[in-house]
Amino acid sequence: MSIQGNMIIGQQRRFGQAGQLKAINPATNTEIEPAFGLANAADVEQACQLAREAFDQYRETTPEQRAVFLETIADEILALGTSLIDRAHQETGLPIARLEGERGRTMNQLRLFAKVVRDGYYLNATLDSALLERTPPRPDLRMRKIAIGPVAVFGASNFPLAFSVAGGDTASALAAGCPVVVKAHSAHLGTSELVAQAIQTAAAKCHMPEGVFSCLIGDGRQIGQSLVSHAAIKAVGFTGSRQGGIALMRTAAQRHEPIPVYAEMSSINPVFLMPSALAARSTQIAQGFVESLTLGAGQFCTNPGLVIAIDSTDLENFIETAANALQAKAAATMLTPGIHHAYVKGTEQLSSIAGVSKVAEGQAGGSACAAQVRLSSCTAPQFLNTPALSEEIFGPSSLIIRCADLDEVHAIAEFIEGQLTATVHANEADYELVKALMPILERKAGRILFNGFPTGVEVAHAMVHGGPFPSTSDSRTTSVGATAIDRFIRPVCYQELPAALTPASLQQDNPWSVPRIVNGELQLGK
Template structure:
């Protein structure tokens, strides 16, 4: 049963101010608006919980993550039903995303049980060393403290209340305060109920997790500025993320803001691959570009290829395939409006030709395809900005040298893709040093809409893809965002953390 309220330190409560969510389907529901008052209560409870949860053992935290996964699965049908109503996403997508969500919770549980993430080090004392002796030095990663997490619009489960940011912060030993997203407040509440059920079952401090509904920006601003919050995890727009990042930097005590903000995920189609597999690549790009109405942070919105007959054939194939794709429901009215504005900017840009597209209104989105030249793209920096939705831009460069110029001019990306065959290796080798500097993930002969949850994954990149190029929001390395190294010099063994006492 939904309450429409906030979960603050084990108690559901709501204020007088509310907002109504008009879903893609189903009934209109009313939810409480988050305020600085709830933020204050949640932050103080989280700080109180850190005294125990921050020093809990790995087995206890792993059990908590596993139990959260179990509780989410137990509410699976209810979560899927309301998630489909609120977002318009199909049932299969929500079921798959729930599997990803509980899977990463369980993966983090196994990862912290192994203990490698602690990065334990020991330099034994050298009392006889000349000219000066060396003290006994031990190092281990320790949790930061309370962490704020912002739910994402496009992933109501995997990047929201119990998503990767929450899972990795809890795994590290950090209490979490989640600000839910106004696009799916009911889905968020059900997941919060599951986390609280797991907390109660294991008798953990109630401040270990709080959930604050959205409704306006006041709660979010108060959350990143609260002095007890020590880090922030965010997935969302460049504009909103940059505003919160600036607030974090302007605090009397600046804190890390781990924001995943946006990416056009350029795809370089190399000449030999285009000759041999142009039709196949066109079909794959269209499928990736329009998946989920293009509402993926790894949506490949930019295709770069050398002007040729094969390039023209590729564009014709993409044009035909996109013309068969109908309208899709977007996550919110605001996202749909932003998509229409992005389309309008492309239509008004000099040197850009529209090949596919039809007007769309309300929450519907139809695919668009635009074509431009390398010279026009290099002149207009706005053509490199993300349009969140099923919009593709093909950049026809004059030659390989101009392709290198385009690669060098790219902003930071989550992904860069090479479509290549054996005959393209030499040119691809020249591109690689640039692509490594631009993206957190470089892939070949695939499409980036699919982020595997595993040890080797990096989901992040140089700004504006993310605000911290050294971090990832997916994979086991995500835990490191919410840890800091502490060195212990000449401490008695009895005073060392338990995980460091037996380490040599």
């Protein structure tokens, strides 16, 4: 496979006719060959129409067929070899080792969803037997979850593999039985084309219906909006900016038939340092914090952008240690010139806010789009009175809030918007204080961590990568982990369904051995 500048529309590869675009190497701020052709309205229409036509067949493939398809995608991505990693490195400036790790994560996600499909817990198979003697008689009722319909996926800039063309949204939607139409992120077009080719190849090898997958190239505001507006699309997965996510939410809500949007948008990931923990290990926490803050040039949705603690000499030691560690950090290349520009502007604005002090900054220089690490501080009243301080600065910048007392800590916790994560550093002597804080954090965040750092989102059954608005558009869901599949399914109840027409998951003898709730009692199925 090679990079031709093509879109993938079903089993076709097509050079778009609505203009051209090249990827940019952020380390040098120069264009990378070749040019990519942009989609027009007919391309969007064809991808959506193919997805619609594929839906009924694809959603009723067996668990084994769908699991093998997901595993084959993982294999085909691995088979792309170093050409994928090299291209991703050129397009994103991310180090080779990081990209190899991310490829592993991407394959793990696909394989996790293969297991999820085979296990069949997500089907929520439920049977209530007929009670013919009752007045009135109860009919036989059987419920399963089915795929919601074709899904539009918008990849993230900061994970060119794990949250992009074959990322968590695509993997969970395909697992659910939904055809996927991806809008490739313009920041890594070549990476996207290679991965899209791998999925296309896997679809052909596994004899999937043609429209199960397409990957369009184009402008988010134009191609993206027309994709989300298309009547065939029944749900949207998005990882990106708050502004971009809200625009898609609006479009989806204004459709004749509104559809769910799962947008993962904006989070500043508060880290609470409790007094006893700070007294016991401020140096260690500071070192861990700086590593987390600077990982991947700070370009994580879970980057620790806010530190909250009560003023003390221990806090001073934390700040001093963090400042020293941070000053030694080299500037790292950011993903795109646009992200770099926004970061520089964001930190400049931060400096201009009265009452915000610069604590330390990392080394300057480096590549074209290199970001200088930044640590700032302010008081709690200052934070509470300055809405701009709650806004995410995407990159390696964090703000320490010095609180006078525990009441101010609680006031900050209540004040912040919804978050993907909240972190607590606490020793046993802090537990009573933490008990008072926990209910607030549970209302604010999708994941609450103790004595660690929020970067690093494990792909597991218990993971929640989600949270109240504006961290996501839908606090009821997660975009990472096994239950991400729940976003793309809906329940259907069958009443007095003849045995000859009953889907396997609901047949009396449970041929798929899935767990089921039978007359109100959970049964394992195997």
